[in-house]
Amino acid sequence: GAAPAIVHAQSAVRWRIASSFPKSLDTIYGAAEVFAKKVGELSGGKFQVSVHAAGELMPAFGVVDGVQNGTVEACHTAPYYFFGKDETFALGGAIPFGLNSRQMSAWMFEGNGLKLMREFYAGYNIMNFPCGNTGAQMAGWYRKEVKSAADIKGLKFRVGGFAGKVIERMGGVPQNIPGGEIYQALEKGTIDAAEWIGPYDDLKLGFNKVAPHYYYPGWWEGGLEIDLYINQKAYAALSPEYKAIVEAAAAVAHIDMQAKYDARNPGALKQLVGSGTKLARFPKDVMELAFKESMALYSELSAKNPRWKKVYEDLATFRRDQNLWFRFAEASFDDFMQAQKL
Amino acid sequence: GAAPAIVHAQSAVRWRIASSFPKSLDTIYGAAEVFAKKVGELSGGKFQVSVHAAGELMPAFGVVDGVQNGTVEACHTAPYYFFGKDETFALGGAIPFGLNSRQMSAWMFEGNGLKLMREFYAGYNIMNFPCGNTGAQMAGWYRKEVKSAADIKGLKFRVGGFAGKVIERMGGVPQNIPGGEIYQALEKGTIDAAEWIGPYDDLKLGFNKVAPHYYYPGWWEGGLEIDLYINQKAYAALSPEYKAIVEAAAAVAHIDMQAKYDARNPGALKQLVGSGTKLARFPKDVMELAFKESMALYSELSAKNPRWKKVYEDLATFRRDQNLWFRFAEASFDDFMQAQKL
Structure with missing residues (x-):
């Protein structure tokens, strides 16, 4: 039987999201569009969200200021871009030798991750929701072969945010360049190497055309979380129902981004290798030096930044336990599968 | 300014979910409760869902009949339980040497998985949503040591659904027993071995008290997807807004279950090992025989069941590409991390 229509407590809302990414990337930029679409569907069209590419409303790296000041209601970005503040x-996105994608989500949703990061973000008028993960990334594109850790010395390397601090300690020269501007810098030779995410995006951005060597793993991004940062006042103004809509739409987008990267990377990798890209694992001494310098950096930061210390210590304990557990069922299943002729 | 309140197109709805799991498991049973809670929040309390433990409305393995006949609007279950129909x-849940958790989500949401399974489920009046994943599972609890594949012969083994067909080909005697009834069977010695999921659930269910040997990996469940099966008529009766609510609430629950297992398994594993559990990797010949028999079984099924063939072939291609890709960035990052002193 037909029950009577019930009056909605919440009225029409319009939000703008400033993305740090170029519109061409249907993976990382696309997740914000998925979020916007779901918010619309869940609210019966009454809560409208528009997404704006990097540079449209503000520069790629200006989006935290935009949210903090209330210029936009929200942004969609990689937390580690803002390590200079x-x-x-960085702990809300990825740190060198941090968590992988599943571990990051577990820390956020079931560990203390989301709680601790929200405490920290409150200082920037930000309420956040995890809204995508890239999975473990490739280590990027190099004009020259990397034979040993010595080859990092003097390397002008575009690397995402915080990882630059470790590259610097290894003798490299990190460059923080938004995704939409990397190709030109690499093509012109302003930089010697550049990393973005992985095969699908990297092929779209055309890096294979200007650098032949493609290394893995991206030890600075075992599972980069992308976040939706929301201005606290804009969030507080929502009804409980609309708050639930924001959370659920972000969950759909969170799944969507990881699924897109996982589903689309294999085909792109085959295309890259087929067109001459030289795929190689980072030499062991690069990994070991990077690990050593990362751990030294984290100790130094813990000694001087109490906000870092509080969150990092929790993440480090979680990371230790996760790696203890993942080596059993997960690693032995994956190892076996990867060794089979399928 | 206050905009006028807007009338909701959708009226009150009440659904019952029959779970195949016992209420004590806050991981796998809990995901249905998360779903119910989110549906309530997203609808401002107008769409109410109640969750019922295995046996409360119908037996654990009777839930598909219940949804098909419309006795309940939905159930929350492991797809492979119903391989007898x-x-x-099984392809909608997990098959031996199938996909891991991330790969399964990628196949469902970005590959053809969800589309193909929905075509198949339509024959049972079912519309489905992925609603949880356990991650790679442990291989369970054995009263006696498994030294080689010969020790599987004659083994009375409780194993989840479809995997029993491979165990049988290896000479074992599979038993399909609901989660809530395994402990008693193992304690009484009605069975020689039993697997459920992993450390957190297994510790709760007390298997360590009645069998000392704990093997990995559960090669039959690299990433078991748990589904919400919805009666098609009940689903079709929803407004577009409530359909979006079901999808988004299922996404929240999908993330929640994997995060709970990942966050809670490490501590439970430490407790188990601390209390005397003997953790061991399955001998190589067990894995190899199981793989060989699984592939032979899949060929046979493809020859006689066209529904299986259509879905399996798509999954197999996806699996080949996923394992090609995951061996690079993902595996090399995880390997390195698991080898470090953290």
Whole structure:
């Protein structure tokens, strides 16, 4: 039988999201569009969200200021871009030798991750929701072969945010360049190497055309979380129902981004290798030096930044336990599968 | 300014979910409760869902009949339990040497998985949503040591659904027993071995008290997807807004279950090992025989069940590409991390 229509407590809302990414990337930029679409569907069209590419409303790296000041209601970005404001930002995205994608989600949703990061973000008028993960990334494109850790010395390397601090300690020269501007810098030779994410995006951005060597793993991004940062006042103004809509739409987008990267990377990798890209694992001494310098950096930061220390210590304990567990069922299943002729 | 309140197109709805799991498991049973809670929040309390433990409304393995006949609007279950109706059910949950958790989500949401499974489920009046994943599972609890594949012969083994067909080909005697009834069977010695999921659930269910040997990996469940099966008429009766609510609430629950297992398994594993559990990797010949028999079984099924063939072939291609890609960035990052002193 037909029950009577019930009056909605919440009225029409319009939000703008400033993305740090170029519109061409249907993976990482696309997740914000998925979020916007779902918010519309869940609210019966009453809560409208528009997404704006990097540079449209503000520069790629200006989006935290935009949210903090209330210029836009929200942004969709990689937390570690903002390590210059406070290194603690990086812990909400990815740090060198941090968590992989599943571990990051577990820390956020079931560990203390989301709680601790929200405490920190409150200082920037930000309420956040995890809204995508890239999975473990490739280590990027190099004009020259990397034979040993010595080859990092003097390397002008575009690397995402916080990882630059470790590259610097290894003798490299990190460059923080937004995704939409990397190709030109690499083509012109302003930089010697550049990393973005992985095969699908990298092929779209055309890096294979200007650098032949493609290394893995991206030890600075075992599972980069992308976040939706929301201005606290804009969030507080929502009804409980619309708050639930924001959370659920972000969950759909969170799944969507990882699924897109996982589903689309294999085909792109085959295309890259087929067109001459030289795929290689980073030499062991690069990994070991990077690990050593990362751990030294984290100790130094813990000694001088109490916000970092509080969050990092929790993440480090979680990371230790996760790696203890993942080596059993997960690793032995994956190892076996990867060794089979399928 | 206050905009006028807007009338909701959708009226009150009440659904019942029959779970195949016992209420004590806050991981796998809990995901249905998360779903119910989110549906309530997203609808401002107008769409109410109640969750019922295995046996409360119908037996654990009777839930598909219940949804098909419309006795309940939905159930929350492991697809492979129903391989006796049609082996194709198993492909929606997990098959031996199938996909891991991330790969399964990628196949469902970005590959053809969800589309193909929905075509198949339509024959049972079912519309489905992925609603949880356990991650790679442990291989379970054995009263006696498994030294080689010969020790599987004659083994009375409780194993989840479809995997029993491979165990049988290896000479074992599979038993399909609901989660809530395994402990008693193992304690009484009605069975020689039993697997459930992993450390957190297994510790709760007390298997360590009645069998000392704990093996990995559970090669039959690299990433078991748990589904919400919805009666098609009940689903069709929803407004577009409530359909979006079901999808988004299922996404929240999908993330929640994997995060709970990942966050809670490490501590439970430490407790188990601390209390005397003997953790061991399955001998190589067990894995190899199981793989060989699984592939032979899949060929046979493809020859006689066209529904299986259609879905399996798509999954197999996806699996080949996923394992090609995951061996690079993902595996090399995880390997390195698991080898470090953290």
